[in-house]
Amino acid sequence: MRIKNNSTLSIPELKPSFHGRVIGPDDAEYDKARAVFYGGFDRRPAIIVRVADTADIARVIALAHEAGLELAVRSGGHSNAGHSVNEGGIVLDLSEMRDLQIDVEKRTAWVEPGLTAGEYTIAANAFGLATGFGDTGSVGIGGLTLGGGVGYLVRKYGLTIDSLLAADILTADGELLHVNAESHPDLFWAIRGGGGNFGVVTRFQFRLHAVDMIMGGMLFLPAAADVIAAFIAEADSAPEELSAIANIMPAPPMPFLPAEQHGKLLIMAMLVYAGDPEAGERVIAPFRAIAAPIVDMVKPMKYPEIYPPEDDSYHPLAAGRTMFVDRIDRPVAETILGYLPTATGSMGVAQLRVLGGAMARVPVEATAFAHRASRIMVNVATLYEWPEEKSRHEAWVTDFAAALQQDDRGAYVNFLSNEGEARVQAAYPGRTWERLRRIKARYDPANLFHLNQNIPPASDGSRG
Numbered sequence: 001m002r003i004k005n006n007s008t009l010s011i012p013e014l015k016p017s018f019h020g021r022v023i024g025p026d027d028a029e030y031d032k033a034r035a036v037f038y039g040g041f042d043r044r045p046a047i048i049v050r051v052a053d054t055a056d057i058a059r060v061i062a063l064a065h066e067a068g069l070e071l072a073v074r075s076g077g078h079s080n081a082g083h084s085v086n087e088g089g090i091v092l093d094l095s096e097m098r099d100l101q102i103d104v105e106k107r108t109a110w111v112e113p114g115l116t117a118g119e120y121t122i123a124a125n126a127f128g129l130a131t132g133f134g135d136t137g138s139v140g141i142g143g144l145t146l147g148g149g150v151g152y153l154v155r156k157y158g159l160t161i162d163s164l165l166a167a168d169i170l171t172a173d174g175e176l177l178h179v180n181a182e183s184h185p186d187l188f189w190a191i192r193g194g195g196g197n198f199g200v201v202t203r204f205q206f207r208l209h210a211v212d213m214i215m216g217g218m219l220f221l222p223a224a225a226d227v228i229a230a231f232i233a234e235a236d237s238a239p240e241e242l243s244a245i246a247n248i249m250p251a252p253p254m255p256f257l258p259a260e261q262h263g264k265l266l267i268m269a270m271l272v273y274a275g276d277p278e279a280g281e282r283v284i285a286p287f288r289a290i291a292a293p294i295v296d297m298v299k300p301m302k303y304p305e306i307y308p309p310e311d312d313s314y315h316p317l318a319a320g321r322t323m324f325v326d327r328i329d330r331p332v333a334e335t336i337l338g339y340l341p342t343a344t345g346s347m348g349v350a351q352l353r354v355l356g357g358a359m360a361r362v363p364v365e366a367t368a369f370a371h372r373a374s375r376i377m378v379n380v381a382t383l384y385e386w387p388e389e390k391s392r393h394e395a396w397v398t399d400f401a402a403a404l405q406q407d408d409r410g411a412y413v414n415f416l417s418n419e420g421e422a423r424v425q426a427a428y429p430g431r432t433w434e435r436l437r438r439i440k441a442r443y444d445p446a447n448l449f450h451l452n453q454n455i456p457p458a459s460d461g462s463r464g
C-alpha cells in the first residue's frame with residue numbers, strides 16, 4: 001500500500017489495497033457516506049473506508065499511523081457527540097461488516113459490528129431468542145455495546161455488556177486479540193463500558209435469551225405530576241420482566257393521537273414485559289389504571305416489533321444531557337413539567353428509565369460500567385433547527401439537568417455529548433477511571449483512538 005502524507009493522499013491509488021470500498025470527496029456517494037445520524041456534524045473526512053474484513057481494518061489503522069490522519073471509528077453512526085466522522089481524517093466505517101452466526105443450541109451469537117440492534121433482533125427472533133440492546137432499532141451494535149447498552153431487557157437480563165461473552169479486537173499496534181473472561185481479562189473488563197478507547201472490535205459474542213412473544217408497546221398517559229410519580233413507582237416495583245421508559249414530551253402530531261392532544265405535554269411510555277403475555281397483561285394493568293390512557297397500544301407482540309421502521313433520511317439536531325437520579329417524586333415531576341414548556345428548541349423531552357433488576361446485581365467493579373446502583377436514568381433533550389443556535393439549546397439542557405440533579409453524580413457514557421473531561425470522568429466514577437487509564441496506556445499509549453469519550457492513557461507510565 002503506497003501512502004503519501006495527508007495532503008497528497010491518493011484515493012485512486014489506495015482503492016486497490018482494500019477489499020471494501022474507499023470513498024473520497026470526488027466520489028458521488030461521499031456526502032451520504034459522511035453523514036451520521038445526528039445533524040449538525042457537517043465534517044469532510046479525507047477518506048472513508050467501508051471495510052470488508054479484519055485485514056481492511058488493520059490497513060486502515062496502519063494508514064492512520066503512517067499518514068498521520070485522525071481516525072474516526074463508526075458502526076451505526078449514532079454517536080451523540082458526532083465522534084464517528086471527522087474533518088480531514090479517515091473514517092473507518094464498519095457498516096458493511098454484518099456477519100451473524102447464531103448457535104441455537106448454545107444460545108450464543110457471533111456478530112460483526114455493522115449490524116444494527118434492529119437487524120440482530122429480527123434475525124435472533126427467528127429462533128425465539130434475543131439479546132437486549134437499546135430503544136432504537138437503527139443504533140449500531142458496535143457503539144451501543146461498548147458503552148454498556150440500556151434497553152428493554154435491562155431489568156430482566158441486564159445491560160448489553162452483561163450478555164457479552166467475548167470479542168475480537170484489533171488494537172492500535174495492529175494486533176488481533178481474542179478477549180473474554182480468561183483471555184486478556186483486563187481488556188475484556190475495559191470494553192464493557194469503556195467505549196471505543198482500546199481498539200476496533202471486529203466481532204462480538206453475545207449470550208441469547210429466550211424472548212419471543214412479549215407484552216409491550218406504547219402507552220400514552222396524561223402528564224400530571226402525580227401520574228409521572230405513580231408511573232415511576234409502579235415501574236420500580238414491577239417484576240423484572242418489565243422494563244419501562246417514560247418520555248415526557250409534547251404530543252407529536254401522530255394520526256393515532258387525538259388532534260386536541262397535539263402539542264400538549266403527555267407521557268409516551270414504552271413498556272416491555274419480556275415474558276408470557278398473559279402474565280404481562282396483569283403486570284401492565286396497574287399502569288393503565290394510573291390515569292385514563294390517552295391511547296393504549298400495549299399488546300402481545302413478537303419482540304422485534306418493539307422497533308418500528310425508521311426513516312433513514314432523519315438527521316435531527318439535538319442538545320441533550322444525561323444523568324441518574326434516585327427518585328422521581330411529585331416535586332421532581334413538577335420541576336420536569338415546569339421546564340418542558342420553556343424548551344428553547346422545537347420540542348423538549350425528559351426521558352426517564354427505571355433501572356434495577358439484573359443490571360443492579362452485577363458487582364460495580366465487574367465491568368467498566370460502574371453505575372450498577374443507580375436507580376433511574378434521566379435524559380433531557382431539545383430538538384432544534386439551526387446549528388448556529390446550538391449554544392442557546394445547550395444552555396437550556398444544562399439548566400434543566402442542574403434543576404433535576406440529586407446525589408448520584410454519574411453519567412451514562414453513551415448519552416454524553418461533547419461536555420468535557422469532567423463529564424467523561426463522571427461516566428467512570430471511583431476507581432474505574434484510573435483503572436481504565438492504565439489499560440489505555442497498555443493498549444493504546446499514543447491515544448490513536450481518541451475520537452470518542454476519551455480516556456487519556458495513564459501518564460505516569462503505569463500499565464498495571
Ligand SMILES: Cc1cc2nc3c(=O)[nH]c(=O)nc-3n(C[C@H](O)[C@H](O)[C@H](O)COP(=O)(O)OP(=O)(O)OC[C@H]3O[C@@H](n4cnc5c(N)ncnc54)[C@H](O)[C@@H]3O)c2cc1C
Pocket residue numbers: 037073074075076077078079080083084094113133134135136138139140141142143144145146147148149150151195196197199200201202414415451452453
Ligand atoms: C436515537 C438514539 C437512541 C438511542 N437509544 C439508546 C438506548 O436505548 N440505549 C443505549 O444504551 N444507548 C442508546 N443510544 C446511544 C447509543 O448507544 C450510542 O450513541 C452509541 O455510541 C451508538 O452506537 P453506533 O455504533 O450507532 O454509533 P457510532 O457513532 O458508529 O459509534 C460511536 C462510537 O463508538 C465507538 N465504536 C463504534 N463501533 C466500534 C467498534 N466496532 N470498535 C471500536 N469502537 C467502536 C467509536 O468510538 C465511535 O465513535 C441511542 C442513540 C440514539 C441516537
